[in-house]
Amino acid sequence: MVTIQGIAFIPQNISKGGEKLYILNKQDVPIVDGLINLNSDSSQANLSEAQQQLDLLWNKLDLIEMNDELKAISPAMAQGKIDKRLIIVHRYIRLNYGEPLTLQLLADLINCNPVYLSNTYTKLFKITPMKYLQVTRMKKASELLKETNMSIKDITTHLGYVNNSQFSTIFKRYFSCTPVEYRRNQHLQMRSIGIF
Missing domain, CATH: 1.10.10.60 (Homeodomain-like)
Known part of the structure; x- marks a missing residue:
């Protein structure tokens, strides 16, 4: 499990194409639910806020991906083989x-x-x-x-x-x-x- 800025993600491998699925912990669902509800109101201010929240979420997922890459290579790094x-x-x-x-x-x-x-x-x-x-x-x-x-x-x-x-x-x-x-x-x- 990876926690970034209060949101915990559990990486799971998907067999198709080696992509990863990130599952939210139960206690973090209200954060995403709030984002979805915010998106249902189509006022410009709320759409702008929703876009910012989505951008933040994508950035967090990018950080998780980078973290996974580093974990994969860290044993070799520890041995000085990289x-x-x-x-x-x-x-x-x-x-x-x-x-x-x-x-x-x-x-x-x-x-x-x-x-x-x-x-x-x-x-x-x-x-x-x-x-x-x-x-x-x-x-x-x-x-x-x-x-x-x-x-x-x-x-x-x-x-x-x-x-x-x-x-x-x-x-x-x-x-x-x-x-x-x-x-x-x-x-x-x-x-x-x-x-x-």
């Missing part, structure tokens, strides 16, 4: 996913060979650096499609893809639908539960 530069690369990808990153650029960032970077990074994080970049971009794409009215072209640029076609092809591989279909489906779901 090249600490790999953590720099991991963080760099997470913070700069919108840039046109290449394996060579990441290797140059920490002054090492791209093959060494790819092999050691994959061994440590159980994902290649370029796959992690792609996963990070897809998570952000999902958020932007759900939570903003940015055009697909703007999202494509924001995520560091060369063109809409490249972005749409990769997105469809992850979500089994185009970005436009995904946005429409998400908005329909939100309307059906009364969020919009």
Whole structure:
């Protein structure tokens, strides 16, 4: 169990795609319930407050994810078996996913060979650096499609893809639908539960 700012989360593995589900403890349900009730009143002030609360909740979940990553690598760190530069690369990808990153650029960032970077990074994080970049971009794409009215072209640029076609092809591989279909489906779901 992980507790962050008074909300306790219990990470549970979901077999599909290795994603994680975070279950709230019973005593924390009123916090989320209040957020949902706040969202049912469609006044601009309440919607703004709800958006801030949702942003805070997503940030907390991001912290949990980072905490899980660190726990996974901490035994190796304790034994001094990790090249600490790999953590720099991991963080760099997470913070700069919108840039046109290449394996060579990441290797140059920490002054090492791209093959060494790819092999050691994959061994440590159980994902290649370029796959992690792609996963990070897809998570952000999902958020932007759900939570903003940015055009697909703007999202494509924001995520560091060369063109809409490249972005749409990769997105469809992850979500089994185009970005436009995904946005429409998400908005329909939100309307059906009364969020919009």
